[in-house]
Amino acid sequence: MSNKHSSPNLNTASYLIDVEPVEKIISVLVLSLSLAFNDIRNTFTFTTILFCIMCFVYVSIPSIKFLIGRMYVIIPFILFSLFLPFLSKSGSIIYEYKNISIYQGGLFEMSNILLKSTAGVAMAVALSSTTSQFDIIKGLERLKFPKIFVSILSFALRYISVYISEFQRIRLSMKSRGFNNKGLSDSRSLAYAGSAMLIRGFERGEKVYSSMIARGFDGNLFINKKKWNKSKLLYFLCSVALITNIISLSL
Amino acid sequence: MKGGISINNLSFSYPDGTKALNNISFKVVEKERVAVLGPNGAGKTTMVMHLNGINDIQSGTVSIGNEKINTVNLKKIRKNVGIVFQDPDQQLFMPSVYEDVIFGPKNFGFTEEEIEKNSKEALVKVGMYDHKDKSPHHLSLGQKRKVAIATVIVSNPKIVIFDEPSSNLDPSSRRELIDIIKSLDSTVLLVTHDIPLALELCPRTIVLKEGSLLCDMATNEFLKNDLLMREARVELPFGFELHHEIHHIKNEDNDLLNHKHSD
Amino acid sequence: MHVPDGFINAPVSATAGLISVGSLWVSTKASNKFLGDKFIAIAGMMSALIFVLQMINFPIGAGTSGHLLGGALAVIILGPSLGIVCVSIVVIIQALIFADGGLSALGINILNISIVTGLIGWFIINTWKKIFGEKNFSLILGSFVAGMLSVVMSSVAFVIEYALGGTVSVAIGSVFIAMVTSHFLIGIGEGLITAFILNLFLKVRSDLVFISINKESRHKTIHLKRILIFLSLSLVLLVPFASTSPDGLESIAKEFSFDNSENTAILLEDYSMPLISNNFISIILSTILGVSILVVLINLYLNLTRKNP
Numbered sequence: 105m106s107n108k109h110s111s112p113n114l115n116t117a118s119y120l121i122d123v124e125p126v127e128k129i130i131s132v133l134v135l136s137l138s139l140a141f142n143d144i145r146n147t148f149t150f151t152t153i154l155f156c157i158m159c160f161v162y163v164s165i166p167s168i169k170f171l172i173g174r175m176y177v178i179i180p181f182i183l184f185s186l187f188l189p190f191l192s193k194s195g196s197i198i199y200e201y202k203n204i205s206i207y208q209g210g211l212f213e214m215s216n217i218l219l220k221s222t223a224g225v226a227m228a229v230a231l232s233s234t235t236s237q238f239d240i241i242k243g244l245e246r247l248k249f250p251k252i253f254v255s256i257l258s259f260a261l262r263y264i265s266v267y268i269s270e271f272q273r274i275r276l277s278m279k280s281r282g283f284n285n286k287g288l289s290d291s292r293s294l295a296y297a298g299s300a301m302l303i304r305g306f307e308r309g310e311k312v313y314s315s316m317i318a319r320g321f322d323g324n325l326f327i328n329k330k331k332w333n334k335s336k337l338l339y340f341l342c343s344v345a346l347i348t349n350i351i352s353l354s355l
Numbered sequence: 356m357k358g359g360i361s362i363n364n365l366s367f368s369y370p371d372g373t374k375a376l377n378n379i380s381f382k383v384v385e386k387e388r389v390a391v392l393g394p395n396g397a398g399k400t401t402m403v404m405h406l407n408g409i410n411d412i413q414s415g416t417v418s419i420g421n422e423k424i425n426t427v428n429l430k431k432i433r434k435n436v437g438i439v440f441q442d443p444d445q446q447l448f449m450p451s452v453y454e455d456v457i458f459g460p461k462n463f464g465f466t467e468e469e470i471e472k473n474s475k476e477a478l479v480k481v482g483m484y485d486h487k488d489k490s491p492h493h494l495s496l497g498q499k500r501k502v503a504i505a506t507v508i509v510s511n512p513k514i515v516i517f518d519e520p521s522s523n524l525d526p527s528s529r530r531e532l533i534d535i536i537k538s539l540d541s542t543v544l545l546v547t548h549d550i551p552l553a554l555e556l557c558p559r560t561i562v563l564k565e566g567s568l569l570c571d572m573a574t575n576e577f578l579k580n581d582l583l584m585r586e587a588r589v590e591l592p593f594g595f596e597l598h599h600e601i602h603h604i605k606n607e608d609n610d611l612l613n614h615k616h617s618d
Numbered sequence: 619m620h621v622p623d624g625f626i627n628a629p630v631s632a633t634a635g636l637i638s639v640g641s642l643w644v645s646t647k648a649s650n651k652f653l654g655d656k657f658i659a660i661a662g663m664m665s666a667l668i669f670v671l672q673m674i675n676f677p678i679g680a681g682t683s684g685h686l687l688g689g690a691l692a693v694i695i696l697g698p699s700l701g702i703v704c705v706s707i708v709v710i711i712q713a714l715i716f717a718d719g720g721l722s723a724l725g726i727n728i729l730n731i732s733i734v735t736g737l738i739g740w741f742i743i744n745t746w747k748k749i750f751g752e753k754n755f756s757l758i759l760g761s762f763v764a765g766m767l768s769v770v771m772s773s774v775a776f777v778i779e780y781a782l783g784g785t786v787s788v789a790i791g792s793v794f795i796a797m798v799t800s801h802f803l804i805g806i807g808e809g810l811i812t813a814f815i816l817n818l819f820l821k822v823r824s825d826l827v828f829i830s831i832n833k834e835s836r837h838k839t840i841h842l843k844r845i846l847i848f849l850s851l852s853l854v855l856l857v858p859f860a861s862t863s864p865d866g867l868e869s870i871a872k873e874f875s876f877d878n879s880e881n882t883a884i885l886l887e888d889y890s891m892p893l894i895s896n897n898f899i900s901i902i903l904s905t906i907l908g909v910s911i912l913v914v915l916i917n918l919y920l921n922l923t924r925k926n927p
Contacts, residue, residue, distance in 0.1 A: 299817075
């Protein structure tokens, strides 16, 4: 089990760290959605939005290497897209070699998928590099997400690290008793460890609830106020994206 | 609300029928410090959870400062009876230390200024003010325990109950814990297996066994009584003997001092 | 599998988003009613657990390992409303905080990974209970089937979304075969792990397992949820065709003046579905869709007319 989830890196060098989480979330949403639902053949719109995204990502991440390291989630889709010029039989045939033909439509689709998925991941990485997990949740709260949902998200985040540590301890004790993690019967043992954790999870949930009511909880939750900066750059990027979208839709 | 506790004929059974508490009665005076000892499963935690209304009272009565606990005054009771649970992860459920500490005061209706002032005082008292923006997950057990205490004392409760506060603590964290408890001005109930802790902090000891009250006497007396100790499944740490009587005296600043008196 | 940005077009993504929001809203209300003040603590805890469970590498043999999706397991243990809420929370956390799954595809991912798996799992385990009884052994077997089919239907849901709004013109037949066969294997893994986990639960704390304690209880709110979801699902069929702006593929066809009669979007006439070049596959898909709708309808009818003891 990798440790990638237990401490996502905050890029302290980025000035966006002190910017209001709401602005960052909205920027990410506006830019991701704009890019995802436009086509590379609307060249002007697409490249403008792509450029906005690159600005945002550039200001947020520490290095390109960091970003590439986080791209592993879309590797299967990248591989799939590389086959598209051959598989996707749309558009005219550009090139033919023996039995294999490359389709023009397929090439465009490949570029679409490649650019959109990588840009999408880059945006999400940029967001998590400049905003701590809980600040993202607070941003959602200020965006008037239902309070119940926000609280559940907040609790879930708080206890994910607890359970990761707990499971690592369980695995350690399993390993010291000769566990190899190879065959199907080992899956069974892991599943049992997982269910033990789930059972304890229920009990812990009840205990946390007891703690909450012991400190007066009666169903109402409070918004926390903290001072944040505003970012002119983000306003600018979002406006550009929105305007280009509107222009392209009306044409 | 004053800080006295009065439990009368309290009994409690679990949903599956097992009897956890059997007709328990005792009184605690305001600002008194009482240790609650007993083997695992004796019902100590179950009893304690009645004191702030988490466990419903099935039979008997529980009064906090002359007010009987009922369905109406629960919030007031909980403001005045703080419990520091054994597992700090259960108690620290907010994203940051600061938010955990202000959780109680916000629910109890403190004003913004009070919240800021009290939370700062509480965190300084436990020595964790510099960590106020940290996530609880990144703290050591001793630090978590201290923050858990802060989350309770921030509301200035008249009664503070500790459930196994010193378990798994290294000696210096344990000493810090003792200093914090000594500096409290409230009634203190200390559920513990740590005999020296009980002796240092509490003049009076209650022992529970299998849901019933075994004895209720001065800690000094209890620890000299081998028969009772054996019945309570309690023993002094290896190599220790009680030579002196420990007197629990408070000076003008209400700090607890322990003076040794030889017989 | 978490779908990234760019695979599914706007109308279908938006519809999926609407369905997800609607279902989440209903599930949250139902869970809140069911759990009361405890809802936040329990849901938070269980979501965290499902998240961590999804990270575990379960070895299958020959050096490969699989992962748990958990949709069926969640509804079996937590009940339909809470199960769907928890897995949705996990998907949201993964997309928003861990960059797993495109934000524009969040609606689709929630729909496929939590709602489809949850509903299918719930439907199967309940039907299995009625047919084969409620003994532990039968429940465990049922959970295997529920886990397996939930994953397979999740991939079918993706294929349907692709058929309606995929931005890529790979033949739907190939997509169907690729997705469903690979998810069949994943489904077997999911079924096995679900069964293993339920096994221990039933041995140790069967009082916590939703399906074994709630024998005949049916909340009216769950009926309402099903009706809402059914209605939204029908929207899926209507929206892409009602949309007047041409979707990506049509615009490609127009731009290149390519006479692609096989791939233009047509309404559901003669049992064929849009963007499908192979009629045989389209007939199968339509049948599956039709049968599923019928099954949901029948189930709804049975539940609404059942007398509560």
